[in-house]
Amino acid sequence: MRWSQMFIPTLREAPAEAEVPSHILLLRAGYIRQLASGIYSYLPLAQRVMNKVSRIIRDELDRIGAQEFFLPALHPAELWQESGRWESMGQNMFRLKDRANRDMCLGMTHEEVFTSIARSEIRSYRQLPQIWYQIQTKFRDEPRPKSGLLRVRQFTMKDSYSFDVNWEGLDASYQKHYEVYCRIYDRCGLRYRVVEADSGVMGGRQSQEFMVVSEAGEDQICYCQCGYAANLEKAVSRLEPIVDESGPEKPELVFTPNQKTIDEISNFLKVKPSHQIKTLVYISKHSPLLALLRGDHQLNEAKLQSALGIEARPARPEEIQEIIGASAGSLGPVGISKIPILSDQNLKGRKNLTCGANRDDYHLCGVTPDKDYVAEYHDLRLVQSGEPCIRCGKPLAISKALEIGHIFKLGTKYSESMGATVLNADGQQTPLVMGCYGIGLERVMAAAIETGNDQDGIVWPCSIAPFSCLISVLNTKDNQLVEAAENTYQELQRRRVDVLLDDRDERPGVKFKDADLIGIPFRINFGSKKFKEGKVEWVERSSKKVEDINYLELVPRAISILQEAGIR
RNA sequence: CGGGGCGUGGCUCAGCCUGGUAGAGCACCUGGUUCGGGACCAGGGGGUCGGAGGUUCGAAUCCUCUCGCCCCGACCA
Structure with missing residues (x-):
């Protein structure tokens, strides 16, 4: 072309x-x-x-x-x-x-x-x-x-x-x-990771996503050097269990004026976030439920929904008031009996915890799960980066990623x-x-x-680049040069190389800029000066490395470099 | 659907606040000089200022409505 x-x-x-x-x-x-x-x-x-x-x-x-x-x-x-x-x-x-x-x-x-x-x-x-x-x-x-x-x-x-x-x-x-x-x-020359995926509302037994780590991605994936990798929606980690000191026999009501967030309570009562119970109200199909987590943990909505089997959304402030009789800063599971309570499994076996008293400006200390309230346990939390891998214990990494493929066992x-x-x-x-x-x-x-570009433009993997090779004629007034480039172009075409010939009457600068922009993996520069010495330049787009090649050896060299790069 | 931003020549944008008859750079056309990292000089073409309505002697500019596009969130087999 x-x-x-x-x-x-x-x-x-x-x-x-x-x-x-x-x-x-x-x-x-x-x-x-x-x-x-x-x-x-x-x-x-x-x-x-x-x-x-x-x-x-x-x-x-x-x-x-x-x-x-x-x-x-x-x-x-x-x-x-x-x-x-x-x-x-x-x-x-x-x-x-x-x-x-x-x-x-x-x-x-x-x-x-x-x-x-x-x-x-x-x-x-x-x-x-x-x-x-x-x-x-x-x-x-x-x-x-x-x-x-x-x-x-x-x-x-x-x-x-x-x-x-x-x-x-x-x-x-x-x-x-x-x-x-x-x-x-x-x-296709992509660096990808295969992650366990949430099969979601779709049901099914198993599903994996093929992901490319990229800031432009909309998903987040969690992975470890040992090979464990999962979509954040599905990821799990191995947390150190917390051993609690004994507290009061029964929960104690404490006055906590204007203390609403986990952090505020932590400062006010000198109770670490990890020793608090975070209580969230969700609505699924018009009926409310409580989701409980350790104070320093975050809810993973995908996990909540798969535990429920249906979709759920956070309750609005006025709904919380209506359902519990208190506002979001003072909620807790104690005394709640009419609505389902789903707890993250990290609260199992804990004791002497602090949570809201379901009364504004009051909290409860010394709360023990399974004794002071009853909940159904599930994995509900969002994994944080740096936590120990479930398989090998090494720190997990979390990255944004782009889903490029998905394989799914649908079943029947x-x-x-x-x-x-x-x-x-x-x-x-x-x-x-x-x-x-x-x-x-x-x-x-x-x-x-997304993964192959630099300041000047695209850097394609050889296998999917629109052309394998670009021939740039830097001086279209030089008939000998044009003829030589033309011959090379036709010879490469005859050898079935996808080659683009930049035969435009443009200044070299324009050609270089455009060449870098569109990102063809290899460029052959035909310039008058070097050609007089029988040489042309071979430029690799990815590294910008330039090599002088003897014109007489150009075609065989080109073929062998392209073959080495995996281009037929 | 909620929040924010933007619509002015092909592209990037200025002008809008404080109304007075539309501008720059790039691109394009012609001629000339240039020619190894987006050239220069001279001349030239091209815009219902997203659309509709309103205010006004007068609207790109102010007001109302509307359409489109982008970003954040919600959503995402």
Whole structure:
């Protein structure tokens, strides 16, 4: 491809609306343009990257015998009503009506469509296992699109689904995906971590997310050098147990005027936060509940919800007043009997603790769990960085991270609700056991930029760069030079190298700036001066290292360097 | 949906507070000089100031409504 003919609208300045590096660079380097909030057009450079990513994905999935489909993006409502998700997806689903006033929607994901094919075509366990996938546009009416391609309303997803007769089969299909995902991300040149994920309201047995550590990420992951890694929503740590001194036989009421927070009580009564009970009021399905934690701990709402099995939200101040009869600074579990009390397990076995007295300006000292109140114990707390790893005891790290893939043991949720069954070896009807596995293509692209950029622009991994190599002709008036560059360009093309020829009549400075911006891994500079000595420059984008190469040896050298870098 | 910010030429922004008939830099076109890290000189084209309504002799500027975009939060199979 010749730069002079290619559409690469680079910008000298960063557009005002962009904030994260990938967004700024994708815009500046002429990869994408926004059409509406969370909806982007991919210009030729971005499309080339997307194609490279999908090629890697196809290549790897085909190795495990997965079969590519292409399913509709436009679905009839009935399908989603069957699985129950027409309701549960709520506002996140784009909905429309056809001319006959039939309800339709744009697919957010394709469990329903694949399951409907499976149920009507697969009769026997002998036809299993199957792994089906597609690379398709997905639509989600995000409440808040943000960060360029990281959170959008229309995006490209590779989604695969496995169908097995039983759980053992699912385990095998899941394991295959785990391995294939590692290969895919390795080939895409991403540094990622696999974390245990919260399966959330979705149910299911097991799920893991593939994460790239990045400040632009919206998730937080917790990990240890020993290999333990989990989404913060799911993470656990090993805390040192606290041994309490004995206190009074019965809780004692103390006057604590205007002392509301854990810290204020800590100062006022000289009681460490770790010796207090933090009491939170939550509302789930209109009914209230108490969540208890050690004073110095924080609630993990995801854990609370999975303990409850349904969603819950913090109560509003007036609700707390109505339910307990006291305000948020003076709450405690003692004397509460009508509403469920869920306690973090770190309060188990403790004694002589301090908590609110459910009366404004009063607290209770000497409270002992299981004696002064009764609670149901769960893991409810949010892990903090530096805490001992649950497996090895070394300090845990917490980082922001970007989810680039998710593998999930679905089980029979869809096959049961949609009636997708097969006959097993014993001749019995049994629901298909399913897994689903997703990769967000744009996120792979954006994550590569988030982790691969410098002041001058993008630094692509070789495997997914729009071109492998850029030939820059620094003086287009020098006919010999132009001819030599042209020959090299054609020779490299003949050797199937993705090469871009910067043949524009621009000053060298402009070419260098643009080259660094768009981030092609290697650049060959054809400059008049050095070429007179029979030399050209080989520049590595990532390190900016320059090496003079003899023009006569250029093509073989180029091929061998590119091969070494993993580019065919 | 709550909070904040911003909409002025293709891009970045000034002008708005204190109304008086729209500006800079970059980009673009023409000519010339340049040519190894976003050149310079000269000339030129391009803007219903997001939209609607109102106040006023007069509105980019003040008021009301509305649309769009960004950020924080809520939300996120």
